[in-house]
Amino acid sequence: MSSRSINLQTVRIGFLGAGSIVEAMLSGIEKKRLLSPDQVKITNRCNQDRLRSLASKFGVIACAEKDSVISGSDVLILAMKPKDAAEACLAMRGMVREDQLIISVIAGVSTSCIEEWLGTACPIVRTMPNTSSAIGLSVTGLAANAYVTEEQLQTATRLFEAIGSVYTVAEEELDIITGLSGSGPAYIYYLVEAMEGAGAEAGLSREMARQLTVQTLLGAAQMLLHTTDEPSLLRKKVTSPGGTTQAGLEVLESYRFHEAITSAVLRAAERARELGAQYR
Numbered sequence: 001m002s003s004r005s006i007n008l009q010t011v012r013i014g015f016l017g018a019g020s021i022v023e024a025m026l027s028g029i030e031k032k033r034l035l036s037p038d039q040v041k042i043t044n045r046c047n048q049d050r051l052r053s054l055a056s057k058f059g060v061i062a063c064a065e066k067d068s069v070i071s072g073s074d075v076l077i078l079a080m081k082p083k084d085a086a087e088a089c090l091a092m093r094g095m096v097r098e099d100q101l102i103i104s105v106i107a108g109v110s111t112s113c114i115e116e117w118l119g120t121a122c123p124i125v126r127t128m129p130n131t132s133s134a135i136g137l138s139v140t141g142l143a144a145n146a147y148v149t150e151e152q153l154q155t156a157t158r159l160f161e162a163i164g165s166v167y168t169v170a171e172e173e174l175d176i177i178t179g180l181s182g183s184g185p186a187y188i189y190y191l192v193e194a195m196e197g198a199g200a201e202a203g204l205s206r207e208m209a210r211q212l213t214v215q216t217l218l219g220a221a222q223m224l225l226h227t228t229d230e231p232s233l234l235r236k237k238v239t240s241p242g243g244t245t246q247a248g249l250e251v252l253e254s255y256r257f258h259e260a261i262t263s264a265v266l267r268a269a270e271r272a273r274e275l276g277a278q279y280r
Helices: 020-032 048-058 066-071 082-090 111-118 131-135 150-161 171-182 184-201 206-226 231-238 244-254 257-277
Strands: 013-016 040-043 075-078 101-104 124-128 138-144 164-168
Touching: 013 020, 013 066, 020 040, 020 048, 020 131, 020 150, 040 048, 040 066, 075 082, 075 150, 082 111, 101 111, 101 150, 111 124, 124 150, 124 171, 131 138, 138 150, 138 171, 150 164, 171 184, 171 257, 184 206, 184 257, 206 231, 244 257
Parallel strands: 013 040, 013 075, 075 101, 101 124, 138 164
Antiparallel strands: 124 138
16 A cells, blocks of 8 residues: 555544654645645644744644644654653553554654653654754654554654654664765765855856756756766766866865765764664
8 A cells, every 4th residue: 555545534643743854744734735734733842932833833733732732643653852852751651542553753762762761662753853853854764662553654644744754674773874875965966065165255146156056956956866977977967087087076176075975874873863862
């Protein structure tokens, strides 16, 4: 059964937390018309102004108390900060049902930790979206524990398809996904800073340098999406012997650019494992 065949019209969703990822998901759900607003409840620890703002924007139900969100939801989405996760989950002990699907967007916290804190052998899906979820272009890694049914996995997939692409993986792969696509936008923005700065230093206006850089990245991304050529081959096609591109690439190689990017991804993944270890 395709995830697209799952009927979400009777599924009740509860968000515990009201941060930027929740707002992005609510926006995606609204745009894709996956759920009606009265199927969604949201709560957070203390910021009532934020709850009222999201309720007004999306028409969802804001709740000051988490009890009604938990008892009235088929799917609970844990979206609190990692430092608050243990306290929040321990406070939910005895309230979560074994048939409720728990979806975590808490960075670094394993499904086994959540299960232990909740004190219930319940289905848990752990996810790792990235910041591009704000414009519906997230890359989301999704991992399920042993209690998640196929239908529940498809429900989770549908919800995160509302903010971008979804890839189901083994939980141990989420750390490298964090290093690659979770932190990846920052590497791209860092590259844009450098290219834009170089254009401005050479005499272009900042606005022109930005437009040229962004359009260049967009074109390169589309080439990668719409051709079967490997990136190395596409790079060679741009690089004429003795030409301008070769001259630029030689500078990047002298600064060990390839090694730097590889090391950045691997170090970010390692840091994700380090942060997660404190909760195990």
